Amino acid sequence: MRSPRHENGPPDLTTPGGFGAFYEEHIDAVLGFVTRRVADPHVAADLTADVFLAAMDSASGYRPDRGAPVAWLFGIARNVLSGHARGLARESGALARLSGRRLLGDEDVAALEERIDAQRAFRALAEQHAALSEPLRAALDLVVLDQLTPAEAARALGVTQATVRVRLHRARRALRGSGPAQYPVRETHLEVAR
Incomplete structure (x- = not known):
């Protein structure tokens, strides 16, 4: 079946019927062109479809x-083939840059997640610590x-031991009341400070 033509003879690529006939007329030639340059039949079929999509997009410029x-x-x-080759070259370059690098396993991902969570908790704790008054922070x-x-x-601060105990108690209460993050306070010292 021949493609519909205007009065002067060029194919009518602007209508679905005209482009469909044009496709039927030239699919074998384009597929042959592509398969002579690409070994993988799936890639050849994809690229051939890309050729006709590009032709449809630029039909008004024919x-x-x-x-x-x-x-x-x-x-x-x-x-289309040139674009495909450039894409393969980019992919090959990316793979070459990655070669020799170890990909993350499940244990690595779990360790990274733990580290991220710990850093998040540390930042929250640091903000809570910074919010304490200077005397409470110094004693803690x-x-x-x-x-x-x-x-x-108490000797280092030049205050009484009772003052240090009160400051430790207040600091501990402030940190525990600020959220779930706990200041890593050594219980032996806190027991003495109570």
């Missing part, structure tokens, strides 16, 4: 004075981080 319709289709096919840091006894912390 100029019969520039050559036969099949030559126009082969020009489109060359562009000396006992928890520097691992001094309340008596040693």
Whole structure:
């Protein structure tokens, strides 16, 4: 079946019927063009479909004075194949950059998730710690981080041991009341501070 033509003879690519007839007339030629350049039959079928999609998109730009319709289709096919080759080159380059890198296993993903959760909890705790008044923060840091006894912390701060105990109690209560994150307070020192 020949494609419908205008009065002067070029194919009518602007109507579904005209383009369907054009497709039927040229599918074998385009498929042959593509399969001579691509070994995989599935890729060849996909690329052939891409050629006709591109032809449909640019049908309004078809100029019969520039050559036969099949030559126009082969020009489109060359562009489609070239784009496909560029895509393969990009993919090959990406795979080459990844080669030698270990992909994450389930254990790695679980470890990363734990680390992210720990960092999130740490940031929340750091914000809570920063919100404490300086006297509460100083007493807490000396006992928890520097691992001094309340008596040693009192000497370092120049206050009484009772003052340090009160500050530790208030700091602990403030941190526990701020949310689920717990300040890693050593219970032995807190028991003494109570």
